[in-house]
Amino acid sequence: MEKNKSLWQEFSKGLFRENPxxxxxxxxxxxxxxTTSLENALGMxxxxxxxxxxxxxxxxxxxxxxxxxxxxxxxxxxxxxxxxIVELLMYGYFPQIAKKLGIFLPLIVVNxxxxxxxxxxxxxxxxxxxxxxxxxxxxGFSLAILLIAGIREFxxxxxxxxxxxxxxxxxxxxxxxxxxxLFTLGVLIALFRRIKKxxxxxx
Amino acid sequence: xxxxxxxxxWPHIYDKDSISRIMWTVFLCLILSGIAGVYFFGLHxxxxxxxxxxxxLTTEGLIQxxxxxxxxxxxxxxxxxxxxxxxxxxxxxxxxxxxxxxFFAIAFVKQAFGGLGRNIFNPALSARVFLLxxxxxxxxxxxxxxxxxxxxxxxxxxxxxKESNIGLSQMGLxxxxxxxxxxxxxxxxxxxxxxxxxxxxxxFLRIITWHIPFSYILxxxxxxxxxxxxxxxxxxxxxxxMSGGVILGVFFMATDYVTSPLxxxxxxxxxxxxxxxxxxxxxxxxxxxxxxxxILIMNAFVPLIDRYLKxxxxxxx
Numbered sequence: 001m002e003k004n005k006s007l008w009q010e011f012s013k014g015l016f017r018e019n020p021x022x023x024x025x026x027x028x029x030x031x032x033x034x035t036t037s038l039e040n041a042l043g044m045x046x047x048x049x050x051x052x053x054x055x056x057x058x059x060x061x062x063x064x065x066x067x068x069x070x071x072x073x074x075x076x077x078x079x080x081x082x083x084x085i086v087e088l089l090m091y092g093y094f095p096q097i098a099k100k101l102g103i104f105l106p107l108i109v110v111n112x113x114x115x116x117x118x119x120x121x122x123x124x125x126x127x128x129x130x131x132x133x134x135x136x137x138x139x140g141f142s143l144a145i146l147l148i149a150g151i152r153e154f155x156x157x158x159x160x161x162x163x164x165x166x167x168x169x170x171x172x173x174x175x176x177x178x179x180x181x182l183f184t185l186g187v188l189i190a191l192f193r194r195i196k197k198x199x200x201x202x203x
Numbered sequence: 204x205x206x207x208x209x210x211x212x213w214p215h216i217y218d219k220d221s222i223s224r225i226m227w228t229v230f231l232c233l234i235l236s237g238i239a240g241v242y243f244f245g246l247h248x249x250x251x252x253x254x255x256x257x258x259x260l261t262t263e264g265l266i267q268x269x270x271x272x273x274x275x276x277x278x279x280x281x282x283x284x285x286x287x288x289x290x291x292x293x294x295x296x297x298x299x300x301x302x303x304x305x306f307f308a309i310a311f312v313k314q315a316f317g318g319l320g321r322n323i324f325n326p327a328l329s330a331r332v333f334l335l336x337x338x339x340x341x342x343x344x345x346x347x348x349x350x351x352x353x354x355x356x357x358x359x360x361x362x363x364x365k366e367s368n369i370g371l372s373q374m375g376l377x378x379x380x381x382x383x384x385x386x387x388x389x390x391x392x393x394x395x396x397x398x399x400x401x402x403x404x405x406x407f408l409r410i411i412t413w414h415i416p417f418s419y420i421l422x423x424x425x426x427x428x429x430x431x432x433x434x435x436x437x438x439x440x441x442x443x444x445m446s447g448g449v450i451l452g453v454f455f456m457a458t459d460y461v462t463s464p465l466x467x468x469x470x471x472x473x474x475x476x477x478x479x480x481x482x483x484x485x486x487x488x489x490x491x492x493x494x495x496x497x498i499l500i501m502n503a504f505v506p507l508i509d510r511y512l513k514x515x516x517x518x519x520x
Contacts, residue, residue: 172337173336173337179336
């Protein structure tokens with residue numbers, strides 16, 4: 001079974017088919033909270049990709065040593081170490097973004113995507129497929145939050161990456177408030193499910 | 204096999220009343236207040252009314268077309284939503300505000316939940332709150348009606364009361380002005396006399412019942428009178444009822460069939476909850492007016508109210 005799937009498939013499934021946000025609907029806490037600007041989303045996306053890939057690698061490599069009964073605490077220790085590394089790195093090199101992300105940076109520990117991939121993939125697969133799975137899922141997550149953040153930042157402030165795009169546009173402030181996140185996410189989930197269904201139906 | 208059963212939404216009661224008859228009656232009862240609004244605030248208000256209604260009808264028609272549903276834009280419900288959206292807007296907003304509002308009301312609040320009869324929240328009020336949070340600059344700028352001393356931007360009586368704590372006479376208004384609608388405010392909420400006339404017709408035709416308006420007004424007026432910010436039992440009841448959107452909200456939006464409880468007891472509780480929340484928002488929050496928020500919050504409780512106040516089935520304990 002494992003051999004039938006190519007590495008490309010493991011990588012690409014996270015981008016669209018099993019996109020963690022639009023189809024698996026995991027990791028919504030950062031998705032809703034930090035997508036107020038593209039800058040935040042980029043920072044969060046990179047942090048999640050890093051943690052996801054490395055935690056997948058480590059969990060996949062210790063999968064035969066860890067007793068089944070205590071696997072969850074072990075996984076959490078692994079994930080938390082990488083999150084701490086990311087947090088310290090970000091505070092060291094990108095303090096502004098780290099400050100903006102605030103509590104949501106350490107909260108990557110409990111981001112369901114990472115635990116979900118550890119439980120759902122890395123603990124049953126070898127290291128190389130786990131790397132590609134982590135990369136794909138992380139990239140899928142990042143692209144999704146970048147899309148949401150782009151829509152919200154543009155509609156809510158008229159800017160992209162902090163630069164004004166259209167002078168005459170009257171920003172719709174609700175989109176950088178929490179309800180705007182839910183509206184955007186809801187519409188996008190509906191849209192992508194429609195596209196996926198359309199593909200499955202063959203038109 | 205499934206196709207042979209007609210699955211329709213409750214309540215399953217047959218009557219000569221039809222959706223379109225009720226909706227168009229409510230629409231006609233509201234028209235008077237709109238005419239007064241246009242008279243006070245000028246032709247721009249008329250433009251806004253048309254834009255809102257046309258957008259509502261177009262949105263409803265397009266969504267029903269693409270979802271391959273029966274197109275029911277002539278049943279009056281979309282037109283009524285559009286009219287109520289624009290009645291909740293200040294008279295000088297740019298013309299695209301009612302377009303966004305009507306689109307949001309129909310597409311997100313009504314059709315996204317499955318269309319008429321299935322929406323949880325009142326579409327027009329949700330649109331108003333959406334616009335208020337989206338463009339507070341436009342949504343909180345009011346103008347005085349034509350013919351008054353200053354025809355420039357001015358605050359609504361409720362805002363003045365909230366921020367400066369001055370009485371009606373210090374605002375240069377009388378109860379009679381409030382009653383006729385000669386005050387700054389939203390297009391459709393100012394002309395109390397015509398709203399009350401429309402409400403009386405609806406009550407007479409039994410399209411709405413007295414339960415929600417009665418308990419809403421009783422609780423709001425009672426609390427405002429008792430716990431005024433100038434001291435106990437000093438509140439101005441007539442001012443509290445005629446200075447904001449209470450009359451429009453109470454008779455035409457809180458009583459919306461879809462988003463209000465089914466039973467009489469439920470309706471009384473719903474109205475009382477709205478009254479309490481309106482009082483709390485007006486008195487303690489940053490907003491001068493709380494009718495739209497309170498009706499929306501109580502809308503969320505309607506399924507719960509219906510569930511716990513189910514009428515006893517005959518013969519059961």
